[in-house]
Structure formats: C-alpha cells, structure tokens
Amino acid sequence: MEFGLSEEQTLLQETINRFLDDNAKLDRVRKYADDAEDVGADIWAGLAELGVAALLVPEAHGGIGLKTLDAAVVAECLGAHVAPAPFLTTAVLAVTALRTAGDTAQQAQWLPRIADGSLRIGAALAEACGARGAAGVTAANGKLAGTSLFALDADADMFLVADGERRLHIVARGAAGLGVNPLPHVDRTQRMAELTFDSTPAELLPGSADGEACRAVIDVGRVVQAADTLGAAQNMLDQAVDYAKQREQFNRVIASFQAVKHLCAEMAAAIEPSRALVWYAAHALDEVPEEGRLTACHVKAHLAETGEFVARTATVVHGGMGFTDLLGLHYWFKRIGFNRQTLGGPERVREEAARVQGFA
Amino acid sequence: MEFGLSEEQTLLQETINRFLDDNAKLDRVRKYADDAEDVGADIWAGLAELGVAALLVPEAHGGIGLKTLDAAVVAECLGAHVAPAPFLTTAVLAVTALRTAGDTAQQAQWLPRIADGSLRIGAALAEACGARGAAGVTAANGKLAGTSLFALDADADMFLVADGERRLHIVARGAAGLGVNPLPHVDRTQRMAELTFDSTPAELLPGSADGEACRAVIDVGRVVQAADTLGAAQNMLDQAVDYAKQREQFNRVIASFQAVKHLCAEMAAAIEPSRALVWYAAHALDEVPEEGRLTACHVKAHLAETGEFVARTATVVHGGMGFTDLLGLHYWFKRIGFNRQTLGGPERVREEAARVQGFA
Amino acid sequence: MDLSYGPEYDDFRQEVRSFIAKHKHLAPAQQGVRSPRVKEWQQLLIQHGYAARTIPTEYGGYGAEPDILKGRIIGEEFAAGQVSTGLSGQGISMLVPTLLELGSEAQKQEFIRPTLTGEFVWCQGYSEPNAGSDLASLRTSAVLDGDDWVINGSKIWTSTAHLADWMFCLVRTEPDAPKHQGISFLLLRMDTPGIEIRPLVDMTMQPNFNEVFFTDVRVPKEQIVGHRGEGWRVANAVLGHERESLGDPNASLSRLNRLIHLMQTETVDGARPMDNPALRDRLMKFQARVMAMRFNDLRILSARLNGADAGLARMITKLQATELRHELEGFAIDVMGEFGLLYGKHPHVRDQGSWQNQYMYFLGLIIGGGTSQIQKNIISERGLGMPREPKAIVKAEA
Amino acid sequence: MDLSYGPEYDDFRQEVRSFIAKHKHLAPAQQGVRSPRVKEWQQLLIQHGYAARTIPTEYGGYGAEPDILKGRIIGEEFAAGQVSTGLSGQGISMLVPTLLELGSEAQKQEFIRPTLTGEFVWCQGYSEPNAGSDLASLRTSAVLDGDDWVINGSKIWTSTAHLADWMFCLVRTEPDAPKHQGISFLLLRMDTPGIEIRPLVDMTMQPNFNEVFFTDVRVPKEQIVGHRGEGWRVANAVLGHERESLGDPNASLSRLNRLIHLMQTETVDGARPMDNPALRDRLMKFQARVMAMRFNDLRILSARLNGADAGLARMITKLQATELRHELEGFAIDVMGEFGLLYGKHPHVRDQGSWQNQYMYFLGLIIGGGTSQIQKNIISERGLGMPREPKAIVKAEA
Secondary structure (H helix, E strand, O other), X not given: OEOOOOHHHHHHHHHHHHHHHHHOOHHHHHHHHOOOOOHHHHHHXXXXXOOOOOOOOOHHHOOOOOOHHHHHHHHHHHHHOOOXXXXXXXXXXXXXXXXXXXOHHHHHHHHHHHHOOOOOEEEEOHHHHOOEOOOEEEEEOOEEEEEEEEEEOOOOOEEEEEOOOOOEEEEEOOOOOEEEEEEOEOOOOOOEEEEEEEEEEOEEOHHHOOOHHHHHHHHHHHHHHHHHHHHHHHHHHHHHHXXXXXXXXXXXXXXXXXXXXXXXXXXXXXXHHXXXXXXXXXXXXXXXXXXXXXXXXXXXXXXXXHHHHHHHHHHHHHOHHHHEOOOOHHHHHHHHHHHHHOOXXXXXXXXXXXXXXXXX | OEOOOOHXXXXXXXXXXHHHHHHOOHHHHHHHHOOOOOHHHHHHXXXXXXXXXXOOOOHHHOOOOOOHHHHHHXXXXXXXXXXXXXXXXXXXXXXXXXXXXOOHHHHHHHHHHHHOOOXXXXXXXXXXXXXXXXXXXXXXXXXXXXXXXXXXXXXXXEEEEEOOOOOEEEEEOOOOOEEEEEEOEOOOOOXXXXXXXXEEEOEEOHHHOOOHHHHHHHHHHHHXXXXXXXXXHHHHHHHHHHHHHHOEEOOEEHHHOHHHHHHHHHHHHHHHHHHHHHHHHHHHHHHOHHHHHHHHHHHHHHHHHHHXXXXXXXHHHOOHHHHEXXXXXXXXXXXHHHHHHOOOOHHHHHHHHHHHOOOO | OEOOOOHHHHHHHHHHHHHHHHHHHHOOOOOOOOOHHHHHHXXXXXXXXXXXOOOOHHHOOOOOOOOHHHHHHHHHHHHHOOXXXXXXXXXXXXXXXXXXXXXXXXXXXXXXXXXXXXXXXEEEEOOEOOEOOOXXXXXXXXXXXXXXXXXXEEEEOOOOOOOOOEEEEEEEOOOOOOHHHOEEEEEEEOOOOOEEEEEEOEOOOXXXXXXXXXXXEEEEOOOEEOOOOOHHHHHHHHHHHXXXXXXXXXXXXXXXXXXXXXXXXXOEOOEOHHHOHHHHHHHHHHHHHHHHHHHHXXXXXXXXXXXXXXXXXXXXXXXXXXXXXXXXXXXXXXXXXXXHHEOOOXXXXXXXXXXXXXXXXXXXXHHOOOOHHHHHXXXXXXXXXXXXXXXXXXXXXX | OEOOOOHHHHHHHHHHXXXXXXXXXXXXXXXXXXXXXXXXXXXXXXXXXXXXXXXOHHHOOOOOOOOHHHHHHHHHHHHHOOOOOOOOOXXXXXXXXXXXXXXXXXXXXHHHHHHHHOOOOEEEEOOEOOEOOOHHHOOOEEEEEOOEEEEEEEEEOOOOOOOOOEEEEEEEOOOOOOHHHOEEEEEEEOOOOXXXXXXXXXXXXXXXXXXXXXXXXXXXXXXXXXXXXXXXXXXXXHHHHHHHHOOOHHHHHHHHHHHXXXXXXXXXXXXXXXXXXXXXXXXXXXXXXXXXXXXXHHHHHHHHHOOOOOOHHHHOHHHHXXXXXXXXXXXXXXXXXXXXXXXXXXOOXXXXXXXXXXXXXXXXXXXXOOOHHHHHHHHHHHHOOOOOOOOEOXXXXX
C-alpha cells in the first residue's frame, strides 16, 4: 500500500523542476510569450534529453515506457513553471494515439522520433470535445476536408486530427491543402491554431475506427492537463504566501491578517484533495481501467474549479501587484484559464461523467 | 421617484413588528412549535385586528385593498419573528385566488370572513409546483379525487386546491372524503399536511379554468415567501452581530476578529441587494405586469440562496451556541429551509424564469 | 502507487471475514453501552484482537503490535459486514490512549480494563460555555482541600454525561499561572455528590449533548493524570485524533450513493431528479469532491504507514470533510424538495429524516472540534508558515 | 414605491432627447482627450448644461442647481443614444469637486475652467508601491526649500499620467506627525523636471496605468490645496465618490444581455449554449444577481434624492458589483469555451475579446479602490458597528 509518488517519481519531479528552475525562469517564459526568442525549442530539447519526450513511448520504440502518473508528475512541474513545451500534445496525446491506434509501421516510423525529441505532433481534437458552428473535419480516401478549430501546439511538425467520426489521422505540416492559422489567445505559453483542410492527404491510424481510441486519447489528455493546472495552482499559492510574508501594510506583514491567512488556507484546502484526485485519476487510467474515464472527467472538471478559485484568490492576495505584469503572476492565471476551456469545459465533462455512469 | 417603502408602509412595518415583539416572542413561538399551547390562533387574531388578514382583500369586501408590496412588508416582519401565522396561505394565496378567479358570490361569501380573521384557508398547490410520484388531484362533477402532498397550513378551515389542470377549488375541512394528515417536518412554525380526496365535494373558482389564475397565485406566494426569508435572514444577521459583540474568546469579543467580521460583512452584502429585489418583485406584480412572473421566479430562487448562505453563516458565527436549542437560532434556520423548498425549489424556479423569457 | 495491501494483509482480511461469518449472529444490533449482549460481543472481539487490539494484555487488551493496515482492514470488513466493531466512545478512543501514555501505573491498572470491557463508561469534560474555540481559558476550578480536589463550575457538550460512570475533565487548579499552565486533568465518578446533568437539546432537536454543573464536588487528590498544571499537555496528547475522525470519506461516499439512488427513484412531474441536468451537474460536482477526499484520505493513510506526517493533506481534512458533508446533505434536500423537509416519524419521511438530521449535525461539526475559522488559522500558521496574529493590546481580564 | 420621475423630469428628458437628436452628428466617436472635436463637443455640452452642469458659471460651468435625477436622466439618455457625455477623467470627477470644496479662490480661478474645457488634463498621484490598502503610509516626500516643495519618491496606478498636463497628489510633508496628519495635497505640472513616467502593463497586457518617479521635483509652494498636513482630509472629500462609481449595474445588465445573445447564437455540437440546462441555470442565477444590484442602485438613488444615506445598501455596492462583473465575464468565457480564450485581433475573436479583458479588468477592480478585504472591514465596522481590530503591538517601523 502506497498512495503517492514512488521514489523514482519524486526523483523525476526533482530533476524536471531543477531543469525548469534553470531553463524556464519567468524571464525566459516572457521571451517566448512575446515571440522575442524561441526559447520553447530550447526548453523542449533539454526536456527531451531528460527523457520527457520519450516518457510514454514504449521501450521497443526507443522510449522509457512509463505511465500516466509519471506524465502527470511532469505536467505538474511544467504547470508550476508555466513552461512552454509540447509535452501534452506530442509526448502524451500523440504517443497515446499511436500506441492505441497506430499500426506497427506507424509506430516504428514516428514513436522513435518523438522519443528523441525530433518530432513534434500537435493535436486537433477540439471538435471531439464539442464542435462549434460548422467546424469539423471529414475524411474520405485518405484526404481530409473541413476545419478544426483550436488545435493545440501551433508550431508542431505534424498534427493528430480527429474527424467527425472520431477517427484519428496524422497530417504533416507541409501537406497539400493544410492551412495553419495561429489564433491569438490569453495564454501566451501555449500556442493554438485553426487548421483548415482542403483535400489534405492524411494517414489514418487504423485502430481508431470505432472512436474509442480518440476517447482514450482525450482521457489521458484531460488527466495530464489537470496535473498542469495543479502545478500552476500550487505555485500561485506558494507565491501568494511568500508575497504575503514580505508585503507590509498597516505596519504588519499582510500574512498576519486573518483575512489573508484564511484566503491562503482556503486555497490549500482546495489544492490538497485535488492533488490526490490527480494522482488517482492518472493511476486509474493504467491500473483501474473501469474507473479511468469517470475519474478523467472528474479530475478535469474539479481541477478547472480548483484552478479558477486559486488563480483568482492568489491574485487577490497579491493586491495590485498581482494585477500588474511586474511579477508575471498572470501567466499562471491564464494558463489555468486555458486548461479550463480546452479538451472540454467543466459543464461538458461533468455531463460526460454522468453519461459514463448511465445517469444521462 | 421613490424606490422603497412609503411612510404608510414603514408605519405598517413598525406596527406589526411592535405587535410581534410583544406577542410572538421566542418563548411563545416555542410553545407553538412544541404543541404546548395554541398561541398561533391568538397571534393570528391579534394580527387580524391590525388588518393583516384584510390586507389584500378589496375594500368592497371589508378589506383594506393594499398591494403585494404591503404584503411583503408584513411577511418580512413575520419571518423576522419566525411567527406562526397563516398569512401566506389565507391572506395572500387564498385572497389572490378569490380575487383573480372567484365569482361574485364566492368573493362575497369568503373574502369578508378572511378579512375579519374568522376564516383560514390553507393552500394545496405543491403539485402545481412539481408533482411527486403519483400524487395529484383530478376534478370531475364538483368532486375531487386523489392526493395533494404538502398542503400549507394544516390547521385551516378550508383549503385552496389546485387540480392537475391547474384549476382552483375550495374545499371545506369537514367535506366528505377529505383526509388531512399532518406531516412532521423541520420548521415547527409552519404546519404542513397531506390532503387526500375521495369524491370530495369542492367548489371550483370559475375564473381558474385556463390555469393562469393558479400561476398568478403562485407568483404572489413566491414573492411573499421570499420576503419572509428576507426578514428571517436579516434577523439572523442581527443576532449574529449582537452575539459576536458580546461573546469573548482569547480575551477579545469575537466581533473584533477579522474572520468573524468578514462573515458578517458577507451576509450584509448578500442581504441588501436581496431586499431591493424583494421590494421590486412585489411592486412589479401589481405595477409592471410584464415583468411580474420573471421577477417572482428570480426573487424566490435568489432569496433561497441568500437565505441558505445567511442561515448557515449566522449559525457559524454563533459557534456552539448557534447549534444548541438554547438561543433558538435554529427556528430561523429551519424557516429559511422551509421557504426554500415550498412553492418550487431554486433549480425549478430558475428554469421557469428561463421559460418565461423563451430561453427554454 | 500501489493500492493493494499485499498478501500478508490479504490473508488477514480473510481471517477477519471468516470471524465475521462465523460470529455475526452474536453481534448486537444496537449500540447500547449497558447491554450484556454488547459487552459479551466486546469480550469476544478483544479475545480475537478485533477490539482493544494494541492495548497490552496486562491491561485487558489483545496486545498486538500496532499495525495501521490491519486496523483499517478490520474497520473495512466490519463495515462491509454491517457488524458492530464493539464498544466505542470517548473512554476507549481518548482516555485509554491518554492513560497509556501519561497515566500512573496504578491508574492504568485501575481504569483501562474496565473501560475496555464496558464496565466504566466515560464522558469528556473539556468545553465550557465561555471556553469554546479558546479552550485554554476554561474557568471550572478545582481547589485542593485536604485530600480532595473541590470542583466548582460547569462543562458543556459532554455527549454521554447521562450514561457515564466517569468523567475525565480539565479544571483550573493554578489560578495564578499563565492560562495554559494552570490546568489539570482529573478523573471523577459521575455519581459524586454535587454533580448535576442537564440535557442540551441541539438544532436536530435531539439531546445529543449535556451540560454538567459542579457544586463543591469532592474528588480524591490522586485522581489526577500527570502533575498539577500539566492538564493541557495531557489533553492534547489525544486531541488531534478526534479532529481527524470527523472526516470519514467513506461515510460521505455511502451518503452520495444513497443520494444517487434517491435521484433515480423519486419523480417530479413524471421525471426523475437524475433527469434534471442542473441537478445532475450539481451531483457530479459532489461526486468529484467526494472522490478527492477519499484519495486524500488514502494519501494520509499512506503517510502514516511510512511514519510520515501528511502535513497539509491531514490539516485540511476536518475543514473540507465537514463542509462537504453539510453541503451534500443540503443538496439531497434540494433534490427531494418538500420531501426533504419531512422530519420525524411518518411513512412519507425518506431515509428516516437522516438528510435533515445530518445537514444540521454536520453544521454542528463545522462548528465543533475547532470551528472552520480555527481550522483556517491552523492551516495557515502550521501548514503554510504564516505568522500568528500579532499580540493584541488586551484589556485587563474582568 | 414610485419608479416614475414625474412630469417635470419627463419634460427634461424630452429636452435632452431633442438635444441629442439635433446634435448627435457633432459628437465625437472616440474619447481622445486632445482631439479638437472632443473639446468642441464638451463646450457645446457645457453650454446646454449637459456637462459641468452644477459647476458655477464663474468657474466655467453651467451653474445649475444640483439635481440628481436630471443628472441621471442625462446619463441615461446619452447612453441610450450612444453619444459621448463629454470629457471625463480624474480632473473633472475628483479634482474639480475637491477644489470647489477646499481650494483657495485663486486655485478655483486658475484650475477649474481649463480642466472643464479639456485644456488641463489631470492624473491622480495617491497610491505608492508600498502604500496600497494602507494609503496613509505613503512615503513620497515633499520638503519645503525656499519657495518650492521638493518632491522625491514614486507613485503607482496613475492611469493617465502619460497624457496629463497636471497631477494632483498626496505627499508626506510632516515626517514627524502621526501618519494621517503628515500628508499634504499638491498640484504639479507633469512637465516639471525630475518626473519620469513608466507605463505599467497589467494582466490585460495593456498599459492602463503608469508608475511616476520623482527626483528633486520642484513645485511652487502655493500649489498646495488646504494647509500643510491636511492632505488626507482633502483627498477623502471625494474618495467615496470614486468607490461608488465602480459598480454601475446598468453596465452589468448590458453585458448580461450581450451574453444572452451569445448563448442564443453560438453552437456546440449543433445546439445553442442556451439549450444546455446547466449553463442556463447559471445564467438565471446571474440574471437574478444583476437585477438585485440594479434595484439596490435604485434604492441608493432614492435615498440620495431624499438627502438620506443608503447605509449598507451603498457600502456593499463596490464589493458586490465588482465580484458580480468578474464572475459574469468569467461565465461568458465558460459559455464560449475555447472561443472565450481568444484575445487579440482575429476574425474568430468574439466581441473584440472584451470578455477576457473585462474578466481580468474586474479582478483588478476587486483589488483596486479598496480591496474586497478592506471593503469587508468597512462594511462590518461602519455598517454593522463591529469593533476595529484591537491595536496590535507593532514592531518599530524600519
């Protein structure tokens, strides 16, 4: 009986955090956000060297063959550092898609390149989590047509694309008829693009025919994204507590005011059970499959709520300084906001949770 | 331009409060709640003498001919005192039903007796606000059959009953085939009963054929009940502030702790806009008919939420003493809880509010 | 992450299951502390190591090594079998551990065994009307007069006072010492002259608690645990344990499941509450919170197994679990509408009125055992390292 | 209860409408404080009594008697006609009333008219990096040297510093006095040597504010309003006014209506967000809250008309209105999902990204102008009569 991270996972956490402390300091994140310098590629190369890109790739394909909980550990570190990195898309969503639905040739072709950090695959799954207006992709004869809004990782080399039947396809960035239109949005640490397809050649992942692989990919994505929010929220609380201990008003550090203390206590009280839920949901996806989808929905919705509460409250504790760009606290605020809406907003995933149990 | 109570209404408020201060002290309310003494009849007689029973009865029928806002003023006083009184049922619901849907003979027969306090009419409208299981009443040939759960005022002389088509009927307590089964529930200041009908003679209010009169009765009831909750909530806040100013812990009155102060501030911040909403909703029912139903739904749901928050928070401010029966704070807590569920719970009335606007 | 208990414990679980299967017919249906059947059952449980498991045999226990998982397995299996785990109460949960840690040998000999067997039923006398959150400001006094302590004052929230043979309580024996250092921990018989017990009805309308009044109550001076003025330390040796026990997530889970059942069986206007998407959305929020608290609890368990402190995960439990339960019970009332208001004996009352009862009772628990306000102080100060409020310039005490 | 304004005011409203109909074509589309078109429009408005309405004619105003309803009617009609109400800003809203109340005759003559006409644009220098909630602890110093005040220090949150000709500010002139009594209220030209302005980008990524740094900035000594050490009183003469203006319920209503439109026009999986009952339920909650705040506002208006203080109804406005707006804007983002994240220039961006912008901006307003924590202190102390926190034993100031 051991509910928690293993020694290896704690070590992984420390390693990633140390790397990010050194290489994804806020001033570097700002450069990425301002399009001033492509520190993103640099950070990803470093992370790949540490095995992050290879984390979920089977050993047979040059990977490490770890599990969702390990990925959650990494995501928590990334969220804590608001680090720009195509971890969720390339190392989690694409790898899961290939493992679940790719044929042997496809796996052999792409997984090793993901593992060594040389291939980035974005994810166009928004329509599988709620198609807006007329957006949507149709597939016929190895060609895609239509639009996918809100693809994650605008800078990827290839894209994992879900069509209207939830089949999964891989499209190369240079493919004929593919348009990649970056979308400006609040969280400058994660890039999003609209993809348009006009008879665009695509490779179907054959194991995705019944839509179940797409759902499984989204499950993992939701858990890992919740872990990212967890890391961001914990970091905001830490920053709030540190700031409150230094900031003086009325001749006292504001950390000594009961109102400020209670706000911080409420954040901690929201975060701790959320952490346990993230760990369990990650564990369940691999080890308790009958609970996996349900806990994936719940962790996504619950962390969206915890994250929103903490993002707001930590900003309030910082007072005016939290509202300015000076401390950059808003990078965390916006990352949490981004994670809330992508791969399914809270009302939607709660309804899915009800459906999984036959309640709706 | 005058948003608020008129001088007459303020005077009415003072008069009723003075009467209740003298005649509905908590120890008398307790006697009623414990079935120890029928102080309820006594209080109602006194209120009737002050014109409370006659408030909404037209002058032509021996009443005062006042309006919904006046009724809300009275209800606020009653809620503040957790006073047992058939005001909502007899003076508001039954009077509105008779005025809206009764024929001349019916009005002449019953309204004067309501006005002089000699007739109490309960209200069996629960099925028109959500019929449970197989409960419900059918009407044919001047006879009623079936069951109405949760009739308000178990001690009434007659009952206003809505059938499955939302037509309204008046049934005498002694009518053949009528069963009145008191239901034990948390709020001992308001009595509720299940009514069973077996070929029970009933008098149809002819103007209620299209169901609209029933809806109008419920609208008024919701507004007046919200006012009752408002009074109860304000009183709980007042009690909490007073208690906090006296109670000492850690060598200070607890009212000097920021945590306690902020809880009280949050209650006040919830109550004040609620008060304005109650006043407006009451005003709108008579004067802005196109907004009446919508504001009636909103005020019912909004005061249910304000009430729940204040009931809980004021109890917490009182600490253990709020949990005991010693101060009797729970009478207010339970009254608010009762008002939340009767005549439509918050989710239901919000959905009705959406429907009124064509949103659902 | 490893949620299995391992083969040794699987075997132990089998043993427990066999015991339950074999002896279930002997288990008492009700808890009454005085019933012979309850006492016999308790004896049987101690014999087999399912009660008083880690209490040394010399004091009447089973004498096993402490083993958190075995303790948990016993709890799980008895709950699953819906079988009583024997006597409980503040004597067993609080006094016995206190005596084992800080009692004299004579006290251990005198009190532990009869407490375990149910011969001595205890109540706790800590809180006073003016000493709630600020427990250390208690005023009930004990003055040494010859060989006796003479006690005057009153206690409140003494849940089993009317049933108890004995009380363990805190009294002020050193009026001139700083407030935490002036308290002693005494044991006294409830039939001592000068004790008056008044039932304290709470908002659930049940006398769950009592007030106890002391007028010149004489207690032999050796009935003190620890030294004079050490009572605060003695009491705090086991206080933490009580706070944690308020937040059992498995109880929340079983309430949630019961609520799901209700939402699938009640009907409003011909539809089930479960078919109402706004209610369903609220249900799903609660389900996620209950899950999160269950896994938080596993995390605490895991830390205890490793001899570690779960830190914040532990400190937030009381705050979060009591608020969650209160809100969950209130939500069930919303789901049922007027049915949720019913309370008392009537065929229409759902689940014996437990939703209303627990809605109120858990509001009491939010307040009791350290209010949510005090919990937040603790979390921020001990958990987050935020400073205590600066000492106020206080007025002289009256 | 009488929600009509009465015949006199109905006539006035007609006048305003005619004016708008006749002159609308002259109204500037944008607000730019330096644009000649804006200044001409302002002149026209003053002439007709729709701007500077109650400022005496001798100082360049219209010289009408104060009439709250007429003021409100002007606001309502100009808003309905979507026509600019002329110049606004802290010079007109804060400095002019302050000078009228506490300025010398010379100051009134010198500053009011050019402020009203837009010749002098003002910024406010109150807050400092270390003086936010605790404004009275400000440290920017002014030392009298000959005929000049010499200012050193810095200010923050000065919204129009980069556009302003003048600043009115609070500085510490009596370092040895108690903190509220050591402050003076000075007026200074922004082109005075030694002033440096740095834009302060906030979380909306727009430079809504500035920091202003003072290094040996010399200001003629007569540019003080009130006496030395009276600055706190001078500033507070108009501070309350600012706080109330943050909670305009009509703005919330128009945002709510815009959101309703969105919920009826966007689609997700072929259905409108309005068809999602969980979202609809949240919408209805917001609608009730917006209504309640609108009627609360009418209640305050009514009290002002009667020369009464609306008390708690007024005190809770800033707290409730800013939180409501922040939450409402956030809800709209939930309704739109990823569309709600979009921010910047792109055809897919809904409503120019205003939902994200206002979601963040109103979080700023929750914090600014008295944080919600300070608001709750005020409500409990001034509104509910609860005691201030006892004076702490503070460490000596560094």
